Structures are given as structure tokens and as C-alpha cells.
Amino acid sequence: MQSSQSPDSTRRARPGRPLQRSAVHPATPLAAASPPCAPRWAALPAAVALALGAGLALPLQAQTAAPQQVEVVGTSPLAGLGVDRDTLPYASQVVRRGTLDAAQSDHLTDFLRRRASGMQVNDIQGSPLQADLTYRGYRASGLLGASQGLSVYLDGVRINEPFGDVVNWDMVPEFALGSLTVLPAANPSFGLNTLGGALALTTVNGLSAPGVQAELRFGSHGRRQAQAGLGQQHADGWHSWVGGSAFGEDGWRDHSKGEQALVMAKIGRQWGPTHWELSALGGRATLVGNGLVPAATHDDGEFTPDLYATRRSAVFSHPDRTRNTLGQLSFNASHKLDADSQAQALAYVRNSRRSTLNGDVADEAEDADENAALNTTATRQRGWGLAASLARRQGAHQWQLGATLDVARVSYSQHEQEGAFDASRGVLAGDEEAELSASVTGRSSNLGLYATDTWRLAPGTHLTTTLRYNRARVSNLLTTVDDDTGVLEAKPEERFTYTSVNPAVGLAQALGPTLTVFGNLARNTRVPTVIELGCADPEEPCRLPAGLQSDPYLKQVRATSLEAGLRWRPAAGQRLELTLFRNTNRDDIVFGSVSATGQLGYFQNFARTRHQGLDAGWESRHGPVSLLAGVSLLDATYQAHGVLRMGERNVLITPGTRMAGLPRQQARMGADWRLAPGWSVGADVQLLSSRGVQGNEDGLLEDGEDDIHRLRIGGYGILNLRASWQPRPGLELMLRVNNALDRRHETFGALAETVFDARGNYTGEERDALFVAPGAPRSVYAGLRLSF
Template sequence: MPAPLRPSALALAAFACLAAPAGAQNVSPPATERVERIEIIGISPLPGSGVARDRVPANVQTATDEDLRRSQSRNLADFLGTALPGVSANEIQGNPYQMDLNFRGFTASPLLGTPQGLSVYQDGVRVNEAFGDVVAWDLIPQAAIAQVTLLPGANPLFGLNTLGGALVLETKRGDTHPGTEASIEGGSFGRVEVEATHGRRLGDSGHLFLAADAMNEDGWRDHSPSRVRQFFAKAGATAGGLDWDLALTHADNTLIGNGLLPETLLAADREQIYTRPDRTSNKMTMLALNGKWDVSATQRIAATAYLRHADADTLNGDLNDDYDPPDVEETGVENRTSTRQRGSGLALQSTWALEKHRLSLGAAYDRARSRFRQTEAEGMLDATRAVVDAEEAEVDAWISGHTRSTSVWAADQIALAPTLQLTLSARWQNTQVKTVDRGRAELGLDTELDADARYRKLNPAAGLTWQASPALTVFGQLSQGTRAPSPIELGCSDPDNACVLPNALQSDPPLKQVVTRTAEAGVRGRSGGLRWNAALFASENRDDLLFISNGRAAGYFKNFGKTRRQGLELGASRSSGALSWQLAYNWLRATFESPACLVSEANSSAGTDPACPAEDEIAVRPGDRLPGLPAHQLKAALQWAPSQAWSLGAHWRALSSQTVRGNENGRHEAGDDYIGSGRLGGYALLDLTASWRVADGVEVFGRIANVFDREVASAGALGENAFDARGNLLAPDQWTNERFVGPGAPRAMWLGVRVDFDR
């Protein structure tokens, strides 16, 4: 069961100041002083350097803390998948904090083995973990988020992993978000969440912001409790042309994500799990210093420096693939991993706002050290399919990884005419990835994990924006981005020595870095209260890195060849009086563009194609679709506020069918020896929200998710099922090839109360 809710000593100390009166509050300007709001978009990683949205040559998306509040999403990943156009979520782990998020066919995921293609920045710091480029959504302090910006395309200014886009998060400050709030929320799945924030000015020039969040829930599936603790503090000051702040982010979380479920067990009970436990414990502390100095009326210097410590421990209770009585009687195996990461970095940028140029020059240095250790212990599966009576653990892998990355960049927005801007940018990246096999050196393991690889690349981009009229902007852009293999990928790239991610690693043939080229063109406009946009894009990956599965949770990383993503984005929104709405449609075609032989023993077509004659291989050809990506998405949102006291909202999303992993060739068919198809059906979900200000400063809010209680699945894979419908372990010769799916949560309801102490 989760630990009881209790604030940490650090949070108690920080919130002791809440009893003091807050500083000056925001005051709305007189009506005569109000002007049309110009939305400024940050176009580089460092905060404080941006341009007007109409001059960005891409279909950029933004959301504020008010948007997050109105949606009442469970966390940032849930909000992005529910509300942002073009973003879809694969709940492959069955935990709301462990979603795969897909945008334009590229993924940001907390799971090792998932090809990562989106970079995520928090106040100028890239938070993709160095060991696998993964993104741990539970480590992002949701109560502290002020603005979310999603910049699409292979934007070179955001460096590594920016293949499909960059997600930029800005956190709150005490001078921009003053006041004290506290809320408590509870409801379905035993969920209880407490949140508190406090912002204030300090004297004439200082500011302070604090946020704390604590969440416990039992989960809707069996044996799936989770616990999340987040704390954030930011303090800073402004003196003349200098503005600086120092931010502390801390999280200590335990997540249970029991993963996919085979068709046989799903039909008997959607709430059950396959094997257990599947526990991830994340602990992270990050200190980030940001500063901006207006040297003159035309020059600004910005700087970011950070230290980041992240520890991750996993415990996975799995079926023993070697089970074969009477030779091997142990039915289960405990796979444990321990990952310790230490990162630091510094970035500097100078921007000149001249008559016809907005020129930026920057440089950054990042380094990270990681230590990874994996152990394995055989045991027995009990009646709940948990591994018990495990033997003494044996070390399978023990490595140290070092990543160093140096980069310089330049960007210039040139005013060719008052309504025509040319944007040129480029970033040169030099990345070294080194692994040291400590297990081989100190324990005598039969591994060969020493590697030292260096990756260099100059990535350019060029774009045009034309304000054809005050209500219409036309834009286009060409860009290139790269991703260097991480230590986990270099350590797991030998097909003869498959890895059990995030488990045992073996010798590593060299891997190439992924290079992505993107072309995008579109229009956006406004007419009265109506805003609309349309865009076309095409991205091609060369030497794409894929995790090639052997069908039993093991596999290896491989440079595949070419993959392509192309699509269409349409959107419209309007706000008029009490009513506001948003509508978005996205079409995506994501395909393999090179032939390959992939291991998928549970695919009915395995071994039937002369191009890939091995009995466990399937032949993938150009034009076959990438798995896990729906071709069509339609999202609609409606908000109605008939008075200042009442607000009602609805979020509806519909996604088309998708190919499951293991059916990359699209030829799998259900039959006597194969249970389940190679696709997941499309689905539509409706969420409703409401808020009611019952008194001055007191608000009651609630959400109903999956209103019609649809039984859906957002992720799937082909695999081998070892259990019958009642969950009894079968003899190995009776194991069946089935489709495994990630079942979506049933209808759920939550109700909460928020108190604003300054009203």
C-alpha cells in the first residue's frame, strides 16, 4: 500500500513562511491602457529570448497554467495527451505517470528501449535523462508550471533528441504568480492528492515561489499503488538590467506500472495483471540558476547553469523464460536495476535586437555520469503471479557511462521587409559517449561493454514568415536535427547478445547517430475572435535507432535505415463571452522506408517470407506503418462560464486504429494458433469538468474521465502468453501466441476543494 500522505521536512520548512502576508498583488490596468496581447515564443533553450508568435516559421502550440487547471488533468503527461492537438498517449505501463507521448510520430517516453525523438526542457535545462534519453514525467513539478510550448520539427537550436519537436516548460515566479493556494482532491482508484503553492514579492525587487504536491492512489488494476512527492522552490531578484533566479526541484516517487495484458486474461478480468511487481522508484534533485542581463537597449545576455542528481531503481517480477520442468523448476525471476545519474551543465547566449536583425549566439557544455547495475534472481510465481522465494541475486551487468556534449549555435531573424522575415539558424554538436564495463573488470562477468564513441554534426535550419495581412501569416521551414546513441543503446547493440531492458547488457557494435530532416509549411490567421491554423510536414530519419525485440522482453538496438513521418494539422479556436471552444484534426502517415528482418515470433507471418527465412523473423518493407501511432486524431474542447462563479468544460478525443508492436509488417492474422489481431481498434473518450466558487476564495472542482465507460486500449504488442484464462501457469508447450494490450482506465470521478487565501 502507498505510504500515508505526509509533508516532508523540507516542504514544512518552506511553507512556514505562508503565515507572513504576501507582497503586492497583480493589479489589472485600466481599460484605456489595455492593448492586444502579443504572444512571445521562446525560440532557443535559454529563457528570456523570444519572438512574436507570428514570426515563428512553425505551427507552434502553447498552453498556460490556467489551461492545465481547467483541464484538471492528473499530471502533465495526461494533459498533453488529452488536450494538445496531435499528441497521443500509449499507456503501455498502465500508470498515468509512465505514458509514452507521441507527436508527429516521435516519442518522449520514460521507458528504456523506446526510440526517443522529442527533447524536453525545464527552464533551459534539458531533462531527457542521459542514460537512455528517457523522460520521467513524474519528476516534473506540475504545480509549478507557468507555460508549456511545443515547438515542432527538427529544430537544431534545442540540440540532441529534437527530431520531432521540443517541449519547453517555464515555471512560475513569485512576482508573476503571487498569492497562496491549497487544494485537496480525492476519488476513484483511492486517489488522494494535496497541493499547495505560495508566491510573493520580496521587498522592491525580489520574488519567491514555492509549490508542493503529494499524491497517493491504489490504481485501478490489481496490485498497482503509486506514490508521488514533488517540491519546487524558486527565488530571485531584479536589479537594474539584471534579472536572476535560482530554482530547486525535488521529487521522490514510487510508481507501479504492471504493463500489458494478454487477450486471454483481458477477457476474464481487465483489472488483473500479468506478472508482478513492476515497480519504479525515482528520486531526483535539480538546482538551476538562470540569469538575464540587459547590457544595453539592443543587447541581452542570458545564462543557465544546473546540477542534477537522479536515482532510479526498478524491480520487475517476470516469467522465467527458461522454465522447463524438470530441468528448470523456477517459474519466475526478479530483475532489479539501479541507475545513478549525475549531470551538470552551463549555457550562455547573447542576443542583439537590431534594426533588421535579431541575432543570437550561444554555447553550451553538458556532462553526465551514470552507473548502471542489474541483477537477476530466480524464484517462484505465487497465486497472484508475484515472484517469491527468490534465490540470491546474481549481477548480470555493471557499467559506468560518461556523456559529454559541447555545442555552439547561431540564429538570426532578418527583416527582409516589414512583413517578411527570414530565420536562419545552426547548431554544431560534439558529443562523446563512453562506457566502462565494471562488471567484467571487477566481477569477471562475461561481458564486453567498453566503448568510446564520438558524434559530431552541424545541423542547420531556414524558415520564412510572411504576414500577408494583419489577419493572415504564411510560414515555411527546412530543418535538421540529430540524436546520438545513449550509453544504454551502445551497450545493447549486439544481435547475438540480446538485452532484457533495462537489464543485462552485452558487447556493442558501433551505432550511428540518427539524422532527421524536416520540411514544414502552413498558414495561420485570425478573424474577430476566431483563430485558425493549417500545416503540412514531412520528416525523414536516416540511420534510425530501433529496439529489435526477440519476443520475450529481450532484444538489441540497431541502426535501421530510413523511416518517414508526414502529415496534416488543422486547428481552430474561438472565445466569445461565456463560451470558448477548440477543434483540431491531425493526420499522420508514419512508415518504414527501408527493408529489414525483424524478430517477431508471435506474428503469424513469421518465417513465411523468402526475404527473411528464419522461423522467428518477419519481413518489413518500405511503406509498412510504424507501430503505436494512430493515423487520425480529432480533439474538441468546450468551456462555458456563465458567471464568475461557474465553469463547465468538456474534452473529447477520437483516435483511429493503430498497428501493435510485433506486427510491423502489417501481415499478422488471428487464427487457431494466434489469439488476437495485429491492430488495436480506434476509440473516442469524453471527459467532463466543472468548478464552482462557493464563497470568496473557495472553489469546488470535479472531473469525470471516460464518461461513457468505454473499454479501450492505447498500446499493444504481440507476445507469448504462459497462463490460462484463470491465471494458472501452463506447461511451456501449451504457451500461446497472443496480442497483449494496455487496457485503458474505466470511468473515474474526482472531487476537490481549492482555497485561495488572498481572496
């Protein structure tokens, strides 16, 4: 699902390279002035296929088929007994702690961008801990108003926030992760919002990570980061683990300082067949994400370089600050009834707060003293939940029954204050006090019952079926300013109930000891959140983050996914997985902006959208050398007629219109080499093709004109290098270079208006512009890792 963002909400992003036209049109001045980026990767699939073939050829000459290794993965938030990964009827990606450490990634979403098939990050927020992650075009984003389509679980707790289904990546305890699993498609086992896939994160405990582990990093742009963990095993099966992390940076862009601190503690006991643990997670972050910036203005199709071309690190306006706090307490327990049966239970409470401060262009600038606005929001979310499951191996069947209940309360308020821009495009508050423009209190409850079974029909043949029943209730009580009278008015309370029954069926067939083919058909749903139901009236648009209105009913999204592929282990230490997929959303929920710089818009159902493509990934280990390569092809399109408000424009949508911001082709390659005992070096490369610009999906620059101008954010390639040295066991020195070639690139583009000239001076004259989200320049980081 692709959301339309206003440039004021998207201007917290990073750009790819300045705009490119299609081959039909001459290059723009900006494109000509910029260093050339990677081509559009027309031959990318063939190149990666050749690389895969070359990598496979050598080991196949020297090795015979490897004995099959059983890798067990969980196929629901409560993993139960787990299922042999090779019997699953769909692709999966599993990453262990050692791989995360070796990659030396900045953070979890950076790792996924570099190493996981189908993953991409649009840096719309402009902060390294506020990523807009997409998987096969579906999003798990910290951006309020984005059309979310991925569910994320931490030790069985769903961490998509109830207000907008956003994922606050800055509140994920990456220092405590033991493993992560990526499961694709509309998997009903993972409940609502699992339209394009699910991420299951599992943390360590005193049994799995005993001893002390500590890490210190520092480097470019004032980056400093520290994390540590202590795991202990005590008498009588007791164990404990405690850890924390602290992060701070000045940021490579102007006015982009950020900081974060998290702590996690666990205590548990392994007592015969019973294991339980109690965990507490707390965190606080203050992040600044100054995203999109005007790269070029345009008039009658002629483009002139603007602020981004003048200064790479410039921001459009500031401040743009987000503060998140989190407190979470969870209890997990499992009990083995016998050798083939296990029961699990989960209970949690979760309390989060979010406040934002945004300096924006005034909707109606009266004079130079009142040409801007300070918009502040405050959100509080309190939730609790229960889950239980029973898993059993019984003859040819391995089944699991489960139930989940998630309840949340939300309170939200928004204030506006008149202001004025200073010389740095910062907004200074005016003399009048901030005024309340909207508030909402809401409640949601989701009940789910599911059953799944993997049935061995014959040796090497496994049929997996899943069925889930969902019942969700969403209610809200809104208070907002009447457009005619300017008076705050309370709207009638709204209550909506959604039910669905979602099935899945898939077959995995082994064609030998090393080759398996599979296919899967699944359906799942997503219900509108409080923010979407509260902002669904085109006659009363709202601001994101959100001024809300009493609005029409929105239908729940229905997603159907079909995929087929193969898994092949051609030799010892090698794995190849290839998947073809097609996901279709009906009644997709999209946000149509009515004011780019003012962030006004509304949510609406769109009849049909489609994501289809291919993911291929290869991993290999040859003695001291580890290799990986992958390619992803994605065709994300609207499949119905309609008119969507995209930033400043009414975009005419027809079947086949491509979604903006998603590259059609991606490739990634990586290598690690243990040069000598204690020494290792590594590199990874990400290649992305060009992508469309939001607000230009129909090829027009302005409403009502006839000339077609297909704008593209250029494709690019990024090279990252790393090295490590272990002078003695338990001590490791690390060095990492991101964007080693200092490639100037952008990750997102949108049409909007600017009121500043190319040097950033306020003019008050609205000019049409292409805004882009800048990518980070070359950066160097050093680190120290201790374990004992």
C-alpha cells in the same frame, strides 16, 4: 521514431479495445464479445473540417478582423528576448497556467493528450505518471528502450535523462508550471534529440505567482492529491517561491498502488536590468505499472478470448515497481545590456536514481518451483551543465548566439533471481541469492554552439535561419556474464565521438493583418546513448531494462523536417493554425527484441523512417464560451528493406510498412461555458482511429507462414466532463468525470506468448497471444482550490 518493445516491457501498458481485423477478415471472438468501439474514422477529416467551418461561420458574420496581438515565445532553451509567434516559420503551441488549471487534467501528459495537436499517449507503463508521450509519432517516454525523439526542458535545463534519453514525467513539478511551449520538427536550437519537436516548460516565481495557491483532489481508485505554493515579493527586489505536491492512489488495476512527492523552492532578485534566481527541486516516487495483458490467444488464425476478457483489471504478472528520486539545483540569470539586448546564463547540477523490480516469466522454466524470475536494476545518473546566450534586436534583425555544455556520469547494475509464481501471478523469490548479470559505468558530454536570426526582409516578411554545431562523446565500461562460461567479464572501454552541423531556414509571409503562411526546412541529429551503444550486438542481446554488452558502433540519427502551413485570425478571440509536415530519419535507432517475455534484444540502425501528415487546430472565445477543435493525420512508415525483431517475431520490413501503435487519425474537441458568475462547465472529446499491432507489421502472426492477418487495436472516443463553482473569490470547488461513458478501450497491442490460461492459472504451456494495454474506466474526482 518507433521502437519495438517486448511484451514484457510493453506489458506495462493500457489496451485500446480488443483486436479488430481489417475488413477482409471476419471479426474475432474477442472483438465480437466486446462492446463496439468507435469506427475507424474514415470520414474524420471531413467531419472536423465541417465543425471548424461551423464554428468559424457564426463569429465571422458578427465580427470584423481583430487587431493583431503580439505573443512572444522563446525559440531556444534560453528564451532571450523571445520572438513574435506570428513571425515564426513553423507551428507552435503555447499554454499558460490558467488554461492548465481550467482543464482539471490529471497530469501534464493527460493535458497534452486532451488539448494539444499531434499529441498521443500510449499507456505502455500502466501508471498515470509514467506516460509514453508521442508527438507526430516521436516519443518522450519514461520507458527505457523507447526510441526517443523529443527534447524536454525545464527552465532551460534538459531533463531527458542521459541513460536512454528517457523523460521521467513523475519528476516534473507540474504544480509549479507557469507555461509550456510545444515547438515542432528537427529544431537545431534545442540541441540533440530534437528530432520531432521540443517541449519547453517554465516555472513560476515570487514575481509571477505572488500569494498562496493550494489544491486538494480525491476520488476513484483511492486517488488523493494535494499541492500548494507560496510566492512572496520582498524589499529591494528580492522574491521567493516554495511549493510542493503529494500524490497517491490504489490504482484501478490489480497490484497498481503508486505514490509521489515533489518539492520546489526558489529565491531571486530583480535588481535594475539584472534578474537572477536560484531554484532547488527534489522528488521521490514509487510507481507500479502493470501494463500489457493477454486479450486473446490465437491458433492458425483463430482467436479465443483470454485473461483481459475475463477480468478487465487483471495484470499479467507482478510486481512491476519503479522508484525514482531526484535532486536538482539550478541558477538562472539575465541582464539587459540596453533596451534591445539581453544576456542570459544557466548553470545546473542534477542527480537522479532509479531502481526497478520486475516479476517476469523465466527464460527457461525448469519446473513449477522455478518458473519465474525477479529482475532488479539500479541506475544512478549525475549531471551538470552550463549555457549562455546573447540576444539582440538590431535594425531588421533579431538574432541570438548561444552555447551549451552538458556532462553526465551513469552507473548501472542488474541482478537476476530465480523465483516462482503464486496464485495471483506474483513472483516469489527463490532460495538462491540474486546474482549480478550486468553492470556499466558510462560518461557523456555534449557541446553545442548555435546562432539564430529572424530577419524582416520587408513588412510582413520574415526569414529565420539557424545553425548549430554539436560535438558529443559517449564512453562506457561494461561488465557482463559470458554466455558460454557464465562468468562475469569486464569488456574493454569503448569511446565514441560524434560531430554534426545542423541548419534550419524558414520563411513567414503575412498576406494581410490576420493571415500568415509559412514554410520551414530543418535538420538535427541524435547520438546513441550509453544504453544503446552498450546493447547493439545481435549475437549478445540484452535485457530491458538493460543487460548490456560490448557492442558495435551505432551511427547518429539524422532527421530532416519540412513543413508548411498557415495561421489565421479570422475574428477577435479566434486562431486557426494548419500545418503539413514530413520528417525523415536516416540511420534511425530501433530496438529489436529477441524474447518478448524475457525482454532480450539489441539496438540497431535502420536506414530510413518517415513521419508525415497534417495538424490543424482552432481556438475561439465568444463571451462566456471557449471552444477548441483539432485534427491530426499521421502516416508513420519504414522506408527501407530490413528484418526487425518485434517481440517474438522476425518482421519483414519493406518500404511503406506502417509503424505499430500510432493512430493514423485523431481529433479533439473541447468547450467551456461560464453559465453564471462563479459557475462553469466544460467537456472535451478525444477520437482516435485504429492502430496496428506490434509484431504484426507485415501482416503475419508467425514466422514462415503465408496467410495474411491484419490485426488492429480498435479506434475509440473518450468523453471527459468537468464543472467548477466559485462561491467567493479565491475559493473554487471542482468536479471531474473522466471517460464519462465508461468506454472500454486500449491504447497499444503486441503479439507475444502467455503461459497462463484464461483464468490466470499457470500452465507452463506457451501460447501465442495478442497483448493489449487497457485504458482506464470511468472515474470521478472532486477538488478544492484556494488562492489568496
